[in-house]
Structures are given as C-alpha cells and as structure tokens.
Amino acid sequence: MIIKGKVFIFGDNVNTDEIIPARYLNTSDPAELAKYCMEDARPGFGQRDDIKGGIIVAGENFGCGSSREHAPIAIKAAGISCVIAESFARIFFRNAINIGLPIVELPDTSSFSEGDIVEIDLTQGKVVNVTKGVEHDAKPYPRFLREIVEAGGWLEYCVKSLTKK
Amino acid sequence: MTLAQKLLSRKAERSNVEPGEFLLLDVDLALANDITAPLAIQKFREYGGKKVFDPEKVVLVPDHFVPNKDIKSAMQVKLLREFAKEQGIKHFYEVGRMGIEHVLLPEEGLVKSGDLVVGADSHTCTYGALGSFATGVGSTDIAGVYLTGKVWLKVPESINVKLQGHLGEFVTAKDVILKIISILGVDGANYKALEFSGPAIYEITMDGRFTISNMAIEAGGKTGLFPVDEITMAYEKERGIEVEPLSADEDAVYWKELTIDLSELEPQVAYPYLPSNAKSVVEAEKERIRVDQVVIGSCTNGRIEDLRLAAQILKGRKVAPGVRCIIIPGSQSVVKQALKEGLVDIFLDSECAFSTPTCGPCLGGHMGILAEGEVAISTTNRNFVGRMGHPKSKVFLASPAVAAASAVRGYIADPRRL
Structure with missing residues (x-):
C-alpha cells in the first residue's frame, strides 16, 4: 500500500487531550470528532480542507495519555492518511493497529518540514521525502501485528480467526 | 521471572x-x-x-x-x-x-x-x-x-x-x-x-x-x-x-x-504541562504561585485516606478568599465513611464544595472547569494543555496534603509549614 501526502509537523509527547480534548468526548461520531482533531495542539486543524490525505509527522511518544480510541478515530476521520513518529505511546499504538490507522516509526523525524511531500510504502517499510529527496527505513511490525494489519484490523482478525469454533 | x-x-x-x-x-x-x-x-x-x-x-x-x-x-x-x-x-x-x-x-x-x-x-x-x-x-x-x-x-x-x-x-x-x-x-x-x-x-x-x-x-x-x-x-x-x-x-x-x-523525598508538585515536571514543594512555595481552584479527588487520590489527610490540614482553617476548593470522593462508600468520620463537616466548615463521585474536572468534563488564565492545583493525574478546561489554563499536580495546604494559603504551599 502506497500513501502520498503533505506533511504537518507536531512535536514530542503529543497527548490525547491535545489530539481530541475531553470536552468533545460526549459523542463517538467520527465526523464530529474529526472537526476537533488536534484542537488543543493547533486550534482549527481538524476543520482545514488541506489536511485531507495529509501525513502527521511528530517526535517521541505520540498519543500519550488517555486510552481514548477517539484520538486515532479523529485523526483517521479527519482524512489524515498516516502518522509518522519517532515512537508511539503504547495504548495509542495498539488502538491505531486495531482500527487500521497507518502508523510508521522512524528513528529520527527531525529532517521533515511542514509541507514536505512524502511517499510511504507500508509493505516495504520505506518512507521517501520527495521534497528533500531522502529515503528512510521504517521499523518493521512484528509478525503478529502484521497479521492484524493484513486482516484489516483486530476485529476482522477476531471474526476470521477466533470466533470459529 | x-x-x-x-x-x-x-x-x-x-x-x-x-x-x-x-x-x-x-x-x-x-x-x-x-x-x-x-x-x-x-x-x-x-x-x-x-x-x-x-x-x-x-x-x-x-x-x-x-x-x-x-x-x-x-x-x-x-x-x-x-x-x-x-x-x-x-x-x-x-x-x-x-x-x-x-x-x-x-x-x-x-x-x-x-x-x-x-x-x-x-x-x-x-x-x-x-x-x-x-x-x-x-x-x-x-x-x-x-x-x-x-x-x-x-x-x-x-x-x-x-x-x-x-x-x-x-x-x-x-x-x-x-x-x-x-x-x-x-x-x-x-x-x-x-x-x-x-x-x-x-x-x-x-x-x-x-x-x-x-x-x-x-x-x-x-x-x-x-x-x-x-x-x-x-x-x-x-x-x-x-x-x-x-x-x-x-x-x-x-x-x-x-x-x-523515601527518607530524602519531599512533597512534590508537577508543573504544567507534563506529569513529569515535578519539583519539591519547597521550591514551588518560594514562587508564590497563586491558585484559583483546588481539586481533591479522582481515581488517583479519591480514597478515604486521601480525604482524611485533606481534612487533617483543613480542620479549623478556611479556604483562602478567591479560591474554590472542590472535594470529590471516589465512591459512595468513601462518601459514607467520610460522613461517618466527620470529615464532611470539616470540609464544609472550611468552605469547600463536596461533590458526589465523578471524574468530573480531572479531564475537563464538568464540576470545576477552568477559565482562560486560571490556575489549579489538583490531586489528579494529568496536567496536559487544556486538561481541566481552557487551553490557556494551568494545572499543577500534587498530593491531598499539598492541595489542601494550598487551598488554605491561596498559593502553592508546603503542608509542613502551615
């Protein structure tokens, strides 16, 4: 699977309260959550037209804090096609895998700039910064997680593999 | 293993x-x-x-x-x-x-x-x-x-x-x-x-x-x-x-x-906007950080021992003028025990608000949302941007003892020097 899009830069320790503040959690409607995506990190971000198909690039510990799955849902529903970070907080990581939001870990994301065009080959684990002409190797998923991703998410995996008696 | x-x-x-x-x-x-x-x-x-x-x-x-x-x-x-x-x-x-x-x-x-x-x-x-x-x-x-x-x-x-x-x-x-x-x-x-x-x-x-x-x-x-x-x-x-x-x-x-x-440990205060920004309360007290709101409760510190500790500090004292102190017990049985031990009377006499159990303000839900520019000291667990309300409000994290002492003083205070 190939993803190509424009980069939006965020810092270290982007937490779930910034990704989707709790004041918007009285609903679980993805379209409603999408409007407030990254609201407390960059007010108005979720309502911009140019984020559709975009790629979030961040530093360490992306998605720390609450277990709210509303965070990856808001990002996905806002039209963001992939999140690249140096590391992901554990619960955000599993939520993203479980719901099928593409995420990529790169050891160092400091060379990316706002507006760079990036092409990601999820199968090969390659990230190409087209604007800067630089290629990065992504950290591969362990086999078990690849199986979940390939199944299309955790519940698809459950239905296919675990509910058959 | x-x-x-x-x-x-x-x-x-x-x-x-x-x-x-x-x-x-x-x-x-x-x-x-x-x-x-x-x-x-x-x-x-x-x-x-x-x-x-x-x-x-x-x-x-x-x-x-x-x-x-x-x-x-x-x-x-x-x-x-x-x-x-x-x-x-x-x-x-x-x-x-x-x-x-x-x-x-x-x-x-x-x-x-x-x-x-x-x-x-x-x-x-x-x-x-x-x-x-x-x-x-x-x-x-x-x-x-x-x-x-x-x-x-x-x-x-x-x-x-x-x-x-x-x-x-x-x-x-x-x-x-x-x-x-x-x-x-x-x-x-x-x-x-x-x-x-x-x-x-x-x-x-x-x-x-x-x-x-x-x-x-x-x-x-x-x-x-x-x-x-x-x-x-x-x-x-x-x-x-x-x-x-x-x-x-x-x-x-x-x-x-x-x-x-633990013998060398002093009461801690975690500064905005990360729970890892802890300093000793001794240092914090020197800065005279004025607070608008104090929250004592949550899944972190809403148990009976937490309320006992807060009551020990608040007993016979009043919440400082201009400060709102909100006490949120963690469960119905904590409420009942607090009533039985007379802790609720102490809180009310100190002019605290005493709530029914809820996560409430901890995550900026309700029951104590901060306005723009306001500062809270709270016994909760997170102090991220906007956690308790307005993105331009601030939350400091501490124990029930430090929170109660700060309620009395009106600024972040060391319970040992009250």
Whole structure:
C-alpha cells in the first residue's frame, strides 16, 4: 500500500487531550470528532480542507495519555492518511493497529518540514521525502501485528480467526 | 521471572514467557466507561455480536460525565444502561451506587491478584497494586473481548523500582510516584511494566499503593505491579477473597532498576504541562504561585485516606478568599465513611464544595472547569494543555496534603509549614 501526502509537523509527547480534548468526548461520531482533531495542539486543524490525505509527522511518544480510541478515530476521520513518529505511546499504538490507522516509526523525524511531500510504502517499510529527496527505513511490525494489519484490523482478525469454533 | 512474566505465564498456562512475545489471553475482567463503552458496544454489534462472552466478566461504570452533564452524555450512559440490561451485565453501576471506576472495582472485590484485567481507560493499571496484570486498552480491544473473551498482549520488560527508607510527615504515595515519573520521564516506561519492591513498600497502605500504580501510565507504563503480601491479603480478605503471596524471583531480569530513598523525598508538585515536571514543594512555595481552584479527588487520590489527610490540614482553617476548593470522593462508600468520620463537616466548615463521585474536572468534563488564565492545583493525574478546561489554563499536580495546604494559603504551599 502506497500513501502520498503533505506533511504537518507536531512535536514530542503529543497527548490525547491535545489530539481530541475531553470536552468533545460526549459523542463517538467520527465526523464530529474529526472537526476537533488536534484542537488543543493547533486550534482549527481538524476543520482545514488541506489536511485531507495529509501525513502527521511528530517526535517521541505520540498519543500519550488517555486510552481514548477517539484520538486515532479523529485523526483517521479527519482524512489524515498516516502518522509518522519517532515512537508511539503504547495504548495509542495498539488502538491505531486495531482500527487500521497507518502508523510508521522512524528513528529520527527531525529532517521533515511542514509541507514536505512524502511517499510511504507500508509493505516495504520505506518512507521517501520527495521534497528533500531522502529515503528512510521504517521499523518493521512484528509478525503478529502484521497479521492484524493484513486482516484489516483486530476485529476482522477476531471474526476470521477466533470466533470459529 | 519478573512479576509481569509470572502473571502472564500463568495466564498463558506456560512455565515461562519472554519479553517481546505476543500472547492471546483469556480476560478475567473487561472494564469500560461512559466515554469508551459506547464505541465498544457499537463495534461489538457491527461485528455480529449478539451475546457477550461472559456477562459476569464485563463491568460498565459510567463515571466520567456523570451525573450526566448534558444531553449527549446522557445518551451515552443510556446506551450503556440498555446494553447492560440486554446482556444481563450485573456489574453496571448507576449514579447513587457507583464510584470512579478504579476506586470502585477493588472496593467491590471485583479484582484480585493473578487476574488479567483490561479496561478501556488508561488508569486501569491501578489494579497492579493488588498484583493483578491490569492494563489500559482501547474500545476495539474491549469489543474484541466481548466477542471472544480474548485480548492480545506483548509481554513487557520490567523496570524494578526499589523503595527504601521512610516517608516523612506529609510526604505521601503521590509524592513517590510523581518523583518516579520525574526520573523516568513521560515515556520512560513506554511498553514496560513498573514493578515496585524494597523494604519501604511494606509501609505503604493499599490506598497508597493504588495511587502509585494508578500513575504508572504517566511514565508510559503498561501496568504498575506490587507483590502480593500481607497488606494485599488483608485487603482482599475483607472482601472475602483468599489470595496467595506472590513476588518476583530473586534472579528476575529487569530492563532497568532504580532506587528511591523515601527518607530524602519531599512533597512534590508537577508543573504544567507534563506529569513529569515535578519539583519539591519547597521550591514551588518560594514562587508564590497563586491558585484559583483546588481539586481533591479522582481515581488517583479519591480514597478515604486521601480525604482524611485533606481534612487533617483543613480542620479549623478556611479556604483562602478567591479560591474554590472542590472535594470529590471516589465512591459512595468513601462518601459514607467520610460522613461517618466527620470529615464532611470539616470540609464544609472550611468552605469547600463536596461533590458526589465523578471524574468530573480531572479531564475537563464538568464540576470545576477552568477559565482562560486560571490556575489549579489538583490531586489528579494529568496536567496536559487544556486538561481541566481552557487551553490557556494551568494545572499543577500534587498530593491531598499539598492541595489542601494550598487551598488554605491561596498559593502553592508546603503542608509542613502551615
């Protein structure tokens, strides 16, 4: 699977309260959550037209804090096609895998700039910064997680593999 | 083996499991709340769910926005209530019978040592205090448990946190964990289990252990485990549960070890906007940081010992002019006990507000939202941007003793110098 899009830069320790503040959690409607995506990190971000198909690039510990799955849902529903970070907080990581939001870990994301065009080959684990002409190797998923991703998410995996008696 | 390895290998019915391995395990208890359960229920139905795997093992606690703060929240809780009825889930806790989930579940005897507990709430790691492998997951994970009874987990490496020495006056479990987080950083334990050991753990009560395990996630931890000892066994016995002692092996291999001397520890204050920004209250007091609001409560510090400590400070004193002090007990039984011990009278005489149990302001839900530019000191667990209200408000984290002393002074204050 190939993803190509424009980069939006965020810092270290982007937490779930910034990704989707709790004041918007009285609903679980993805379209409603999408409007407030990254609201407390960059007010108005979720309502911009140019984020559709975009790629979030961040530093360490992306998605720390609450277990709210509303965070990856808001990002996905806002039209963001992939999140690249140096590391992901554990619960955000599993939520993203479980719901099928593409995420990529790169050891160092400091060379990316706002507006760079990036092409990601999820199968090969390659990230190409087209604007800067630089290629990065992504950290591969362990086999078990690849199986979940390939199944299309955790519940698809459950239905296919675990509910058959 | 580490405690984490022991607990997970037992669940996997194997003699050993190694860090990094992925396991598919049967869950003993699956928790969700009014924010996370609606998504789980929706997905359960979407994937053909008719009956949950075992209604006895499903717990639903509406606690974040209750008593319902608005129509949308009321609709979410209604969904939980109807689902509980339809599925025959008896562990659904209504207003008037509820508590903040992580105060309530141990209190009700729903969690025990050796259990695998998953909760769609990051502070599920609280139950590690009882020696159960308890960890926060997402709503899809909970839907998966409803469908199959199973969850996927990676066996974590562990960080051994050795506690030695003795806690000084007005130095609490909260100060211990804030110190640990300040050493590790907010991702210092990402994907790892924290394991607490050392002679000082035997001086920390069950309420204090819950506070410590609760905030393991603020260092990124998967869970925060205490060994099962006489303190655990006494707590469980009161609830009619018999458990065996359990601790890590002498030759357990840890990813990292650190030692904290409690005798040298001072009350801590975590500055905005990360729980890892802790400084000594002595330094904080010098800065004369004026507060508009004080919150004492939450899944971190809403237990009876926390209220006793706050009452000890507030007794015979008044909340400073211009300060709002909101006390939120963690459960109905904490409310009842506080009434019985006369703590509520002390709070009211000090001109505090005393609330019904709720997560409320901790996550900026309701019952004490901050306006632009306002400052709070709170016994809760997070101080991220906008956590308690306006994105330009600030939250400082501390123990009930520091919070109560600050309420009296009107600025962040050392309870030992009141």
